[in-house]
Structures are given as C-alpha cells and as structure tokens.
Amino acid sequence: MTSETPQPNESNDDGESVDDQVRIFDTTLRDGEQAPGFSMDRRAKLCMAQALETLGVDILEAGFPQASPDDFAAVDEIARTLHNTTVCALARCQTGDIDTAARALQRARRSRIHLFLSTSPLHREHKLGMSKQQVLDTAVASIEHARKYCADVEFSAEDALRTEPEFLVEVFSAAIAAGATTLNAPDTVGYTTPAEMVELFTYLRRNVRDAHKAVFSSHCHDDLGMAVANSLAAVSAGARQVECTINGIGERAGNASLEEIVMALKVREPHFGLRTGIDTRKLYPTSRLLTQLTGQAVPRNKAIVGENAFAHESGIHQHGMLKHRGTYEIMRPQDVGIAETTLVLGKHSGRHALRQRLETLGHTVDDQAMESIFKRFKALADRKRDIRDEDLEALALGQDPDATGPWHLTQLNTSSHLGSSASATVKLSHEDGREIGEAAIGDGPVDAVLRAIERATGTDMELTGFQVRAISEGGDAQGHAQLTARHAQRDWNGSSVSTDIIEATAHAALAIVNRIERQGERSADTLESQGVSA
Numbered sequence: 001m002t003s004e005t006p007q008p009n010e011s012n013d014d015g016e017s018v019d020d021q022v023r024i025f026d027t028t029l030r031d032g033e034q035a036p037g038f039s040m041d042r043r044a045k046l047c048m049a050q051a052l053e054t055l056g057v058d059i060l061e062a063g064f065p066q067a068s069p070d071d072f073a074a075v076d077e078i079a080r081t082l083h084n085t086t087v088c089a090l091a092r093c094q095t096g097d098i099d100t101a102a103r104a105l106q107r108a109r110r111s112r113i114h115l116f117l118s119t120s121p122l123h124r125e126h127k128l129g130m131s132k133q134q135v136l137d138t139a140v141a142s143i144e145h146a147r148k149y150c151a152d153v154e155f156s157a158e159d160a161l162r163t164e165p166e167f168l169v170e171v172f173s174a175a176i177a178a179g180a181t182t183l184n185a186p187d188t189v190g191y192t193t194p195a196e197m198v199e200l201f202t203y204l205r206r207n208v209r210d211a212h213k214a215v216f217s218s219h220c221h222d223d224l225g226m227a228v229a230n231s232l233a234a235v236s237a238g239a240r241q242v243e244c245t246i247n248g249i250g251e252r253a254g255n256a257s258l259e260e261i262v263m264a265l266k267v268r269e270p271h272f273g274l275r276t277g278i279d280t281r282k283l284y285p286t287s288r289l290l291t292q293l294t295g296q297a298v299p300r301n302k303a304i305v306g307e308n309a310f311a312h313e314s315g316i317h318q319h320g321m322l323k324h325r326g327t328y329e330i331m332r333p334q335d336v337g338i339a340e341t342t343l344v345l346g347k348h349s350g351r352h353a354l355r356q357r358l359e360t361l362g363h364t365v366d367d368q369a370m371e372s373i374f375k376r377f378k379a380l381a382d383r384k385r386d387i388r389d390e391d392l393e394a395l396a397l398g399q400d401p402d403a404t405g406p407w408h409l410t411q412l413n414t415s416s417h418l419g420s421s422a423s424a425t426v427k428l429s430h431e432d433g434r435e436i437g438e439a440a441i442g443d444g445p446v447d448a449v450l451r452a453i454e455r456a457t458g459t460d461m462e463l464t465g466f467q468v469r470a471i472s473e474g475g476d477a478q479g480h481a482q483l484t485a486r487h488a489q490r491d492w493n494g495s496s497v498s499t500d501i502i503e504a505t506a507h508a509a510l511a512i513v514n515r516i517e518r519q520g521e522r523s524a525d526t527l528e529s530q531g532v533s534a
Contacts, residue, residue, distance in 0.1 A: 032245035079108035093142035102149035120159035154182035190223030194233035201237035217241035284337035424448035
C-alpha cells in the first residue's frame with residue numbers, strides 16, 4: 001500500500017491560508033451508498049468509482065471494509081483499479097477496523113485511512129460512554145496505529161459542530177501531533193448555519209496547534225437544507241477539502257451535493273478565488289450514471305443536473321433568453337455536460353419562443369397567422385402537459401393537434417423469444433380511406449415494429465436515436481418514447497407516451513411518418529402555387 005501525504009495549507013506571514021486548491025473528497029460510495037434506496041453491488045461501485053476518477057475527484061471514499069466482506073472486496077477492487085485518485089477506506093477508532101482497512105487498501109497506488117470518533121457531549125455520553133480523556137486517548141492511539149500502514153490519515157470528529165470548541169481544539173491538536181494529515185469537522189446532523197460554520201473553522205485554524213500541518217475538511221449533511229451553503233462557508237473560512245456526494249445522496253436528507261459545490265466555486269470564482277480539479281463537463285454524465293446504477297431519479301428542479309436546470313417555460317424568461325442567454329442563465333449547460341438549453345413550450349410560453357420553434361420546424365408564418373396559431377396553442381397548452389413538435393406542426397397547418405395524421409395505428413401485435421428475433425404486425429388506416437396491414441421480423445420488438453410501419457407506409461427511415469424514460473411511478477408507469485430518424489438527408493423527431501413502451505414507440509414512429517408525408521404535401525402545394533409541376 002502506498003500513499004501520498006496531502007499538502008497542508010500554505011500560509012503567509014500572518015498565518016492566513018494562501019492555498020487556492022479545494023480538494024474534492026467524494027463519499028458517494030460510502031456515506032451516499034449506505035442511504036436507503038441507494039445501495040450498490042460491487043460491479044456498480046467499481047463502475048461509479050471509475051467515472052468519479054474520470055470526473056477528477058481528488059479522494060474517493062470507497063467504503064467501510066469492516067462493515068461486510070462485500071464492502072471489503074469492493075474497496076480492494078477499487079484500490080487495485082484506480083490510478084490517479086486517492087482511494088480512502090473508512091474505519092472506526094478501533095484496531096480491528098484499522099487493520100481491515102489497511103488490508104483492503106494494500107494494492108492502492110494512492111491510499112488514505114479515514115478514522116472517525118464522536119466528540120460531542122451527547123455522543124460521548126449516550127453513544128460511546130466515554131469521558132473527554134478517553135476520547136482523546138483513543139483518537140491518538142488510533143491515528144498512531146493507522147500511520148504504521150499509511151502516511152495519509154484523516155481524522156473526523158463526529159458531531160463536531162455540537163462539540164465544545166475548546167475540546168475540539170484539544171482533540172485536533174493531539175491528532176496532528178499523532179500524525180493526522182487531514183482534520184474533518186463534520187456537521188453530522190445538518191444542524192448548523194453558514195455563519196456558525198465560518199466562526200468555527202476560523203476559530204479552529206487560529207487555535208489548533210500546528211494547524212498549518214493539516215488540511216481542514218468540511219462534511220455537511222442536509223437536514224435543514226444548508227449542506228452546500230455550510231460547505232462553502234467552511235471553504236471561505238479556510239477549509240481546503242470538501243466531502244460531498246454526486247446528486248447529494250446520503251443519510252436522511254442527504255449530503256452536500258458535489259456538483260453544486262463545484263459549480264458554485266467555478267461560477268463565483270472571482271468571489272471565492274478558489275479552484276477544483278473537477279472536469280465540470282462530466283458532471284451531468286456522472287449524475288446520470290448514478291441514477292442508472294441506483295434506479296433513483298434526480299428531482300426535475302435539482303440544481304446543476306436536474307431536467308429543469310437549463311429549461312425555460314415562462315414567456316418572460318424565454319423572451320429574455322432569445323435576446324441574450326445571460327438574462328436568465330449564469331452558466332452554460334455545456335459547462336456541466338448538458339447539450340443545450342431547452343425552451344419548453346407550455347401554457348407559460350410566449351409568442352417569441354413559439355415562433356422560433358415553428359421556424360426550426362420549417363414553418364415561417366406572418367403576424368396574422370401567428371395570432372391565430374398562438375391562440376390555439378394556448379388552448380392546447382391548457383389541456384396538454386407536454387407540447388410536442390407534431391402538435392406544433394398540426395397547429396401550423398391548421399389541423400387539430402389531437403387528431404394528427406394522415407396515418408393512424410389501429411392494431412399492433414408483437415412477439416419475441418429470448419435469444420432469437422422478434423416479429424410485429426401492424427394495421428394502419430389513412431385519412432383517404434386506405435387500411436393496410438403489414439408484418440415484419442426484427443432484432444427485437446422495437447426493430448420489428450419500425451420495419452412493419454416502413455412497409456405499410458412505404459416510408460424509408462434510418463433510426464438514428466432512440467430513448468425511453470418513465471414519466472410516472474409504479475408498475476403502470478407511463479413510458480415516453482423519443483425517436484430520431486433520417487429520411488431524405490434530414491433528421492425527423494417523433495415522440496409518444498403510453499404504459500406500453502412498444503406501443504409508445506410505434507406511435508412515435510408513426511408521428512415521424514406523418515410529418516414526412518405532411519411536409520411532402522406542403523412542398524407540393526408550394527410548387528403548385530408557384531406554377532411548377534411536381
């Protein structure tokens with residue numbers, strides 16, 4: 001096992017820190033993963049660990065090896081796999097825990113043992129049954145034992161924010177003397193406020209003996225919704241390590257959110273004067289990976305990585321965004337790995353956003369026509385939660401969006417067998433009175449359905465994008481299918497919602513076929529009006 005001792009805060013002549021690097025200590029796989037609903041198996045942990053290293057986290061807390069054989073194996077495998085990130089293992093201030101953590105980390109390129117022991121009066125009396133002196137002696141002995149295995153040792157004073165400041169100074173001073181290189185003062189129960197956090201870290205850095213020899217760290221929980229604010233407050237008071245998790249997952253209400261802390265430091269760099277080593281363009285992909293591995297979705301309004309973080313529906317906001325993105329966005333979506341800003345069309349949208357989307361879809365309308373379309377759009381938005389491109393095309397063509405055509409699906413049957421191809425039969429009706437049935441075989445039910453629809457309508461489509469997501473919960477959850485297909489050197493989009501994903505896919509494909517046919521009819525009408533034979 002090898003380790004690199006983290007460089008402590010550099011100081012000027014007045015003893016103030018001049019270190020501008022904030023180390024990101026990610027505990028998604030330990031504190032985050034132990035929360036109900038977020039448990040991961042060894043394969044998922046390794047996958048997430050590799051993504052976190054690519055993201056650029058400085059220290060990754062891989063688990064609590066003493067907790068179970070599987071946790072030990074996960075830490076061991078992650079330690080063997082990562083190259084640049086320091087792999088950390090958690091241990092209580094107990095000899096057995098420390099020995100187990102050391103064994104799990106022995107093949108790591110960079111390693112850290114993270115010790116923790118409660119220090120608050122409440123915990124000393126009701127959890128540990130220890131006196132102040134016993135806590136102090138146990139912490140020192142444990143740090144000295146861990147240093148036999150690893151040069152990089154972190155000590156956490158659990159429930160530090162409810163510990164007597166004078167005693168915390170005493171414990172941390174002894175911890176540095178025993179060889180601890182990082183001192184963590186966690187807000188274990190999410191109780192404190194930013195002002196109190198600044199006061200405590202300022203006090204600690206001024207009064208702990210040899211404070212310049214250690215990195216001070218913050219670990220905040222979100223019980224009162226202040227975890228990120230408290231973490232940033234600690235940083236402003238000299239903490240140079242922040243312990244956090246992707247999507248803010250963790251015990252109870254969660255931990256401080258990694259992506260929020262990182263982007264706050266980046267966007268407000270002139271204010272903080274600090275930096276991290278995180279590749280922010282990988283924040284959104286890493287967040288999505290965690291949701292896939294745990295099955296736990298991110299709230300739509302989640303800062304930085306939620307679906308609404310870079311989406312605008314209000315007409316006032318959309319108007320401002322179309323004039324200058326800086327009116328309502330303080331960072332670019334590309335900075336966090338999201339492709340682009342979304343102007344969501346709904347009942348709050350205005351004429352400017354509607355006109356832009358229509359023009360994107362190939363519809364240029366004059367002011368008089370726009371007034372008529374806008375009125376019908378508002379009426380439709382009051383009835384429908386999501387306004388889709390095919391709805392807008394129907395409005396532009398003066399059609400009823402709830403009865404778009406000309407093709408309609410009247411029958412759909414699919415069958416598939418494990419390890420072999422699937423088949424699909426469709427029956428379609430056309431507004432000119434035709435009824436056509438077709439069957440096809442494909443690599444899977446989706447492929448078979450698309451082939452059958454192509455045959456029935458005579459429209460060739462090359463599928464270039466396919467996405468399915470749940471938009472409700474439970475066994476009868478609705479699935480939203482989104483397709484992108486290429487036809488005549490142009491990309492076409494279609495979407496639909498159904499409790500049956502195959503049915504949703506079929507309707508989405510048919511939406512593309514209908515748009516292609518309507519576009520062809522519109523082009524023919526334009527040529528005819530210009531006296532040109534089609």
